[in-house]
Amino acid sequence: MLEVLRRVTQEVNAAPDLASALEIIVERVQTAMNTQVCSVYLHDVENNNLVFMANRGLNPDAIGKVTLQLNEGLIGYVVERAEPINLEDAQSHPKNRYVPEIGEEEYHSFLGVPIIHSRKILGVMVVQQKERRRFDESEEAFLVTLSALLAGVIANARATGLLSLPRSARQSRSSTFKGKSGAPGVAIGTAVAIYPLAQLDNVPERKTRNIEKEIALYEQAVALTREEIRSISQKLSDRLGQEELDLFEAYLHILDDAAISGEVIERIKLGQWAQSALSKVILEHVAMFQSMEDEYLRERGSDVRDLGTRVLASLQASDSRKTRYPKATILVGEELAPADLAAVPRDRLAGFVSVKGSGNSHIAILAEAMGVPTVMGAQELPVKLVDGKPMIIDGFQGTIITHPTNEQLVYYENVIREEEVLVEGLEELKDQPCVTPDGHRTFLWVNTGLMTDVARSLDRGAEGVGLYRTEVHFMMSETFPTEEEQRIIYREHLLAFAPRPVTMRTLDIGGDKALPYFPIEEANPFLGWRGIRVTLDHPELFLAQIRAMIKASCGINSYMRIMLPMVSSVGEVDEAKRLIDQCYREITEEGMDVKMPDVGVMIEVPAAVYQARDIIRRVDFLSVGSNDLVQYMLAVDRNNSRVAELYQEFHPAVLHALKYVVDCAHGEGKNLGICGEMAGNPSAALLLMAMGYDVLSMNSTNLLMVKKALTTITLSSAKKILKNVLKMDSADLIKDYVDEQLRAAGLGQIVRTRQY
Numbered sequence: 001m002l003e004v005l006r007r008v009t010q011e012v013n014a015a016p017d018l019a020s021a022l023e024i025i026v027e028r029v030q031t032a033m034n035t036q037v038c039s040v041y042l043h044d045v046e047n048n049n050l051v052f053m054a055n056r057g058l059n060p061d062a063i064g065k066v067t068l069q070l071n072e073g074l075i076g077y078v079v080e081r082a083e084p085i086n087l088e089d090a091q092s093h094p095k096n097r098y099v100p101e102i103g104e105e106e107y108h109s110f111l112g113v114p115i116i117h118s119r120k121i122l123g124v125m126v127v128q129q130k131e132r133r134r135f136d137e138s139e140e141a142f143l144v145t146l147s148a149l150l151a152g153v154i155a156n157a158r159a160t161g162l163l164s165l166p167r168s169a170r171q172s173r174s175s176t177f178k179g180k181s182g183a184p185g186v187a188i189g190t191a192v193a194i195y196p197l198a199q200l201d202n203v204p205e206r207k208t209r210n211i212e213k214e215i216a217l218y219e220q221a222v223a224l225t226r227e228e229i230r231s232i233s234q235k236l237s238d239r240l241g242q243e244e245l246d247l248f249e250a251y252l253h254i255l256d257d258a259a260i261s262g263e264v265i266e267r268i269k270l271g272q273w274a275q276s277a278l279s280k281v282i283l284e285h286v287a288m289f290q291s292m293e294d295e296y297l298r299e300r301g302s303d304v305r306d307l308g309t310r311v312l313a314s315l316q317a318s319d320s321r322k323t324r325y326p327k328a329t330i331l332v333g334e335e336l337a338p339a340d341l342a343a344v345p346r347d348r349l350a351g352f353v354s355v356k357g358s359g360n361s362h363i364a365i366l367a368e369a370m371g372v373p374t375v376m377g378a379q380e381l382p383v384k385l386v387d388g389k390p391m392i393i394d395g396f397q398g399t400i401i402t403h404p405t406n407e408q409l410v411y412y413e414n415v416i417r418e419e420e421v422l423v424e425g426l427e428e429l430k431d432q433p434c435v436t437p438d439g440h441r442t443f444l445w446v447n448t449g450l451m452t453d454v455a456r457s458l459d460r461g462a463e464g465v466g467l468y469r470t471e472v473h474f475m476m477s478e479t480f481p482t483e484e485e486q487r488i489i490y491r492e493h494l495l496a497f498a499p500r501p502v503t504m505r506t507l508d509i510g511g512d513k514a515l516p517y518f519p520i521e522e523a524n525p526f527l528g529w530r531g532i533r534v535t536l537d538h539p540e541l542f543l544a545q546i547r548a549m550i551k552a553s554c555g556i557n558s559y560m561r562i563m564l565p566m567v568s569s570v571g572e573v574d575e576a577k578r579l580i581d582q583c584y585r586e587i588t589e590e591g592m593d594v595k596m597p598d599v600g601v602m603i604e605v606p607a608a609v610y611q612a613r614d615i616i617r618r619v620d621f622l623s624v625g626s627n628d629l630v631q632y633m634l635a636v637d638r639n640n641s642r643v644a645e646l647y648q649e650f651h652p653a654v655l656h657a658l659k660y661v662v663d664c665a666h667g668e669g670k671n672l673g674i675c676g677e678m679a680g681n682p683s684a685a686l687l688l689m690a691m692g693y694d695v696l697s698m699n700s701t702n703l704l705m706v707k708k709a710l711t712t713i714t715l716s717s718a719k720k721i722l723k724n725v726l727k728m729d730s731a732d733l734i735k736d737y738v739d740e741q742l743r744a745a746g747l748g749q750i751v752r753t754r755q756y
């Protein structure tokens, strides 16, 4: 059974569209379970009914025509109960509904299983037999497992199916996909798919007008691959046995196979560019091989895939065309990296969409700092089909619309205008200090990473930098930057903000922050080698960075602070301080006149919360990294969109921990700040101010909204709100309550309703 499950999933995954995927499912289930009937009904969201979509054993003419209400018949009963219904005699069940067009009256036994994806019922899978009997436990388990496995694939195929309608239908059909809010704002533009090289499954569909050129490119790539294989086989001929050498011959045969090349060229002639023509043909052949019973032949599918990948790589290497970024580019990819964001000229960049990740992923935080509307975790978006298509993204709600209608365009143009009016209205606050009406001062600083953040930050009246993410520069380099390269970059940053304070965080890699040249492969990256753990294991990296920071501050009339990420014990603080002292001593001994920087620790793991007092006695300041603290307190991976709803900054456990850290720092007479994203949410900022946080450091995008809230509501009201909040036991309750207080104070427009 395991083997059958594996093969069906694989075949369905490789199916070109939804209809073929469903055909494969009913066919394979009917054979594997040896039943007379297998059908799939899918939920049609637009008409809110169930459509008879695929079948073996009943009237084929009814496919696509018969529909049921959501609560109609036994199929509706499966939807209502959201669990399997296994009946010996369906005909005598009170819920049974006779549908003459289908012709199922002679079938008695019935097993219906819901197809559920992300809590939503996508449809129902049913098997039926003439004899009166209950399907046994192993049959039920098989269908339940298959349905769970296929739910994601069906969700994806359904989305893909919508977009692979004929051209005329495509243009008039607008499709909506759900993701998670990444960075606020709305963008209207054109999708540009970015895709990893040499991966057949991810090549975007593009059209070509220059058919001759595409054919020439394809033929050249095949010739190069042939040459490459011949030369490898010759080089290895004295080391390999005949069997292995035969494999090279087999490869060459596949390459010379007129069928494959003929099909590719045929598709190019129909107007597809060579890369997607090749990938489609190869994937179809792979699927055909994989559906074969014979194991030897199935394995030949892998040979065809390998070879196709080689030709694709060669095609991509010889294709010198640069990606064209239209006006209002919306960059769409499976997983975006900082270098992708930086590749698009800023005046052409309108938005980002990532299939993976959530609103708390680092890439979303960077996008927000750049002020670029972003949707994350758009798992059902068929990236390769949307390239070049008109698109709207709503970064507040996490929604993506392809081929928007006129009404949708008008609606979102209005949202953009309203947002512009809101931002303009806040401009007058930028040079004012952040003081409550009853005289309490809070410092509003910014988080930075890219040089492009600097102008935006100063423009919004940032009073300092509470977190400079030094790793962003490391992520965009090709090797570890040298001490001198780092010194130059850091100095530029310090000079740009002088005389304001700048808090430089030491290299914080690991988790979802990977360096292309220093891969860290781990089963649990967020619980693994991250932040200070990496740099203390590599003191040469740590020392070079600290030296670069201290030297960068030489002669600048500003206040540079060093901050340590991911600390979970005082031993790490002692060791890091010893190395920082060593750097400072060496630099002054070299004759440079520099100040010893303040050193601080980020509180981002629960262990550090409960040792906050021991830690603050060793350093000059604390800064809470709430992005990580929330993930570690609630055991919710900040990068996993599947659990994004559980990532709750207003969770009572988090709020009590935040309050505890303030009391520890102030108890020792030291300052503290917070530099996680929650500081940029006006409702959360109000609670943080009431708790006593001296510095709130945030994305510059949110700074003026936070200032508006904190200059409108008095500290004494904020303290009352906090007092009530600390008695509440649920995150939703707390968030609704605080948002309501802001609305009551006339701040409804700045209440942020981020959809996780």
Ligand code: PEP
Binding pocket: 362, 365, 467, 469, 508, 604, 624, 625, 626, 627, 628, 629, 675, 676, 677
């Ligand atoms: C945090 O964890 O809150 C933080 C500010 O650091 P980062 O988001 O870079 O992990």
Ligand code: MG
Binding pocket: 565, 604, 625, 627, 628
């Ligand atoms: Mg962190």
